Amino acid sequence: MTKKQKKMRLRIILSLILYIICLFIPADNFIKLFLFLIPYFIIGFDVLQKAIRNIKNGQIFDENFLMTIATIGAFIIGEYNEGVAVMLFYQVGELFQSYAVGKSRESIASLMDIRPDFANIEHDGEIIQVDPDEVEVGQIIIVQAGEKIPIDGIVIEGSSSLDTAALTGESVPRDVYNGSEVISGCINLSGMLKIRTTKEFGESTVSKILDLVENSSTKKAKTENFVTRFARYYTPTVVILAAVLAISLPFILKISFADSFYRALTFLVISCPCALVISIPLSFFGGIGGASKEGILVKGGNYLEALSKLKIIVFDKTGTLTKGTFEVSEIVTANNISNDELIEFAALAESYSKHPISSALRNAYNKKIDYLRISDTKELAGLGISAVIDGKTVLVGNERLMKHENIAYTSHDSYGTIVYVAIEGIYVGCIIITDEIKPNAQNAIKNLYNLGITKTVMLTGDNQKAASYVANTLGISDMKFELLPADKVSAVEQILEQKNNDEVLAFVGDGINDAPVLSRADIGIAMGGLGSDAAIEAADIVLMDDKLEKLSDAIKIARKTMLIAKENIIFALGCKFLVLILGAFGYANMWAAVFADVGVAIIAILNSSRMIARISRK
Amino acid sequence: MKKVFKMQDLECAHCAGKMEDAINKLDGVEKATINFMAMKLTIDADGERMDSILDEAQKICSKIEKDCVIIR
Secondary structure, X not given: OOHHHHHHHHHHHHHHHHXXXXXXXXOOHHHHHHHHHHHHHHHHHHHHHHHHHHHHOOOOOOHHHHHHHHHHHHHHOOOHHHHHHHHHHHHHHHHHHHHHHHHHHHHHHHHOOOOOOOEEEEEOOEEEEEOHHHOOOOOEEEEOOOOEOOOOEEEEEOOEEEEOHHHHOOOOOEEEOOOOEEOOOOEEOOOOEEEEEOOOHHHOHHHHHHHHHHHHHHOOOHHHHHHHHHHHHHHHHHHHXXXXXXXXXXXXXXXXXXHHHHHHHHHHHHOOOHHHHHHHHHHHHHHHHHHHHOOEEXXXXXXXXXXXXXXXEEEEHHHHHEEEEEEEEEEEEOOOOOHHHHHHHHHHXXXXXXOHXXXXXXXXXXXXXXXXXXXXXXXXXXXXXXXXXXXXXXXXEOHHHHHHOOOOXXXXXXXXXXXXXXXXXXXXXXXXXXXXXXXXXXXXHHHHHHOOOOEEEEEOOOOHHHHHHHHHHHOOOEEEOOOOOOHHHHHHHHHHHHOOOOOEEEEEEOOOXXXXXXXXXXXXXXXXXXXXXXXXXXXXXEEOOOOOHHHHHHHHHHHHHHHHHHHHHHHHHHHHHHHHHHHHOOOOOHHHHHHHHHHHHHHHHHHHHHXXXXXXXX | OEEEEEEEOOOOHHHHHHHHHHHHOOOOEEEEEEEOXXXXXXXXXXXXXXXXXXXXXXXXXXXXXXXXXXXX
């Protein structure tokens, strides 16, 4: 509890005791009024003060004013004890509310407790702590075991493992050593690291992430905007209704003016929209904060709202569904050659090429290439390569090359790029190179269907065969293949045109080269955002690591957030309307009205904080 | 120019909304947002007039919530 809250607690206890004493003192009306005014002022003087000040400032319909009118009104019609009790109850509610808000703020702050407070630099042989803002690009910083890396950079001395959980939600530590790139916000677990910074603090990953999450409230969800707009009209409307009620009820229902006045007072108490105004943004902020804890950055409540209605997901293939790196996955030999020899000849022949296929071959060979053995390398456009190795003519290329050179070969049918090899005109085998599908991708897609995604589409530049292999393996319902990078936007636009208006489409890519598509889709989701500024910049939602499973986590968080927000809206409005109606017919007293105001607010805040609590527990 | 300021003693969410509205109407302010949970005020405004805009914003905040302070 803060000092302010403790003071309020004392006032509540004091006036409660005095109030109870007043209830048991037998006295005539005038003395009774005087007695009840003592606890009333102890508990309510600040409300009265604020009300007067706000009227001076032209802020009429504020809850302090409404409470003042309501309680003074109660005194006027002779309900002294009710006047005090209502004020007391209101202040208790306010105290609870302030406490609950404080607690939520604390837990949100701890969710985002990844901001590094200092950086260590060496100065005249001593290690000193400085503000990370003061460190320049290229300066050397020292990170001891247990400390957070404050700024992005490259390790120049030492090795350690890093805890990236705060950024990615991933619990397996990442090993770093001389030359590794490291990202701010990670915690250094074991050894001391010397790091040469590559960015300023403000441009470092951790600052970007924090900015993003903190600024996310600028992009409000429709639900949030609805609440703000609603609040603007709600209070004046209820106050006017109260006035109408006070004047008209005696004529309609034949009740006394005192009675109708009392009913109007209950209206005033209910007229503050606080429950909604606090709890809805709190749910969204909790959702966004919680998602960031899982390594999912959401740039605004509007995206969280859209994500909860997601129906169609368009995937980029390379780097999203597949690992994005080519590897030799299968070797088929013919005519008495060993696997190693086949790889050796292919790697040597391709050694001058920069193509990803050749680097896959070189990686598989994994020995230093002796360029002296190679001569006469010729690139045969659209076919492959011809080279002379150890005096023998080696052909490495596709099926067309084999046909072109009239070589008797065995055609091989498999997913991926197939490289055929012939030595001195004789076919010796083929090597299959694939961009491997990510482990768990299959499960991840299945989970998405289980969550009610109706359509998945894969976009790729590959040919039909390679595309359908990946799509079939993963269970993706639709695909578009042989696309040039520029075609992807129009492909997404086509799908956008075909869908219903209430279906939300997301594009998932690796954030490299697909910025136009990311911005064209309803929601642009970039994967593997850790360390890639372009992805963080272009996307609406960034998955910090490259795990597809995070997609369904993100959807679940979004749905939970929306559910809580809707619960709060329905609960708060329901209670208020119910008490308004009961109050109008004289069935609800002021106690019920105060409950419909602060009580409902507290319950709604507690409900919102479930979102935060669920995630902090993890 | 966009700047973020921390706020102190911001207790009422409804008030934060009112402050946001009023600050947005100030001359020279592109966009202002108040994040009630994080207690942060973000002002996107003409850099040279930022000081006078902040004075105005502080007046608005004090009017709506007496103790509320924008920390510069």
